Amino acid sequence: MIEVEGLTQVFGDKTVVDDFSFTVQPGGVTGMLGPNGAGKSTTMRMIVGLDRPVRGSVRVNGRDFRLSTTPLRDLGALLDPTALHPGRAGRVHLQALAATNGISRSRVDEVLDLTGMAEAASRRVGTYSLGMRQRLGIAAALLGDPQTLVLDEPVNGLDPDGVHWVRELMKHLAAEGRTVLVSSHLMSEMALTADHLVVMGRGRLITQGPVAEVIAQATQSDVLVHSPESDRLAAALSGIGATSRTAPDGALLVTNVTAAQVGELAASLSIPLHELTPQQGSLEDAFLALTKDDQEYVAGGMPSDATRNGAQR
């Protein structure tokens, strides 16, 4: 378990992590989401003890991780895959880590196999692609067979096969009862991988909870209804406080009501239904809604026709 309490970090005159508290439970994958510059990496660096917070505390499995005498066994981290010695072979990098942490050489070969890096292990890290560096970083995080993992953007640079592999690996590690905290900008990936979410913006907690709850809290859920008597149904739905709007194909999109209530109401009035489908927002919808006031880096709109025409002249 990771317990973060009142964590605060200041760089210059900017408070980049601000009284941030959250808990990561074992046995599941917790996704940390936030816009660019929200403070995710800074928070992760403080969790793994690379940076000292100005205020607040972090406990990993009930203890201050910075005092650990077996750090790689307690917590495995992937933070910056580019921060590797370019002249060293991948295997040598892992062997050096293993030697300073009392981990056997055979474990190095195990994690190289596990991450698909065995063949490239004798090549210098400087020749690796970003995806290969990520795999080596994940191999290093797994070296001590740790109870807790902190992974900052682990799928960055990986091909679809690699993304799938990381997803399955994280789920597998969590199913073994480990604690897994992961950040990613890929919402579709997070929706498939995470059980819980911690959403942050401008260094502060926006919300945390199970993925379905976070999505439900931030998005409007509609019920899609197809009926040959949609006008009569819409009138009846309005009588029980639901709001309906008509889609271009004639379907009703109904809010403030469950699919079961729509079905029961239709049955009680003998209104036939051809379709009754609950529709939930996506994690991306929820993320955009939750962080809309906390985006620091907002792109300009698409070039307007006027601009494009002007450019052509």
Ligand SMILES: Nc1ncnc2c1ncn2[C@@H]1O[C@H](COP(=O)(O)OP(=O)(O)OP(=O)(O)O)[C@@H](O)[C@H]1O
């Ligand atoms: N060592 C540092 N010195 C000064 N400012 C820093 C330092 N590290 C991070 N920052 C600033 O802290 C803020 C949070 O950065 P951080 O990298 O933690 O955000 P993030 O949520 O991980 O962003 P991204 O999604 O873009 O990776 C940013 O404004 C960043 O410029």
